[in-house]
Amino acid sequence: MSGGDAARTVAGQARPACAESASPEGHLDEALRRAFWQSLNRAPLPAMSALEVAARVVGALYRQVAQAHEGPNGCRCGWEPDPDCDLIVLEAHLAAALMQPPEPDLAHMAVLGRA
Numbered sequence: 001m002s003g004g005d006a007a008r009t010v011a012g013q014a015r016p017a018c019a020e021s022a023s024p025e026g027h028l029d030e031a032l033r034r035a036f037w038q039s040l041n042r043a044p045l046p047a048m049s050a051l052e053v054a055a056r057v058v059g060a061l062y063r064q065v066a067q068a069h070e071g072p073n074g075c076r077c078g079w080e081p082d083p084d085c086d087l088i089v090l091e092a093h094l095a096a097a098l099m100q101p102p103e104p105d106l107a108h109m110a111v112l113g114r115a
């Protein structure tokens with residue numbers, strides 16, 4: 001995914017009203033939220049501890065995805081990891097999500113619906 005795609009997703013995406021998401025981004029969004037809430041339901045954590053874990057996981061995922069693009073056997077999609085620039089993009093997404101008005105808690109509903 002290019003930086004342009006990411007920026008467009010943050011700026012313009014309207015979330016689907018139901019738990020079924022049409023786009024690949026929507027599927028991943030839903031899966032991550034569900035995993036987060038399911039884990040906290042099983043093993044509660046202080047709020048910031050839980051969010052710090054989530055942030056560390058995003059950093060670890062970045063490292064893994066970047067690693068998958070290195071070397072002769074790496075992914076050939078054309079993306080070249082640039083940790084400095086990519087971190088700015090990720091921080092912008094984090095900030096944008098923080099500033100969004102609260103939305104109906106789809107994650108909780110999804111968890112309850114499938115428990």
Ligand SMILES: [Zn+2]
Nearest residue numbers: 075076077079
């Ligand atoms: Zn790739």
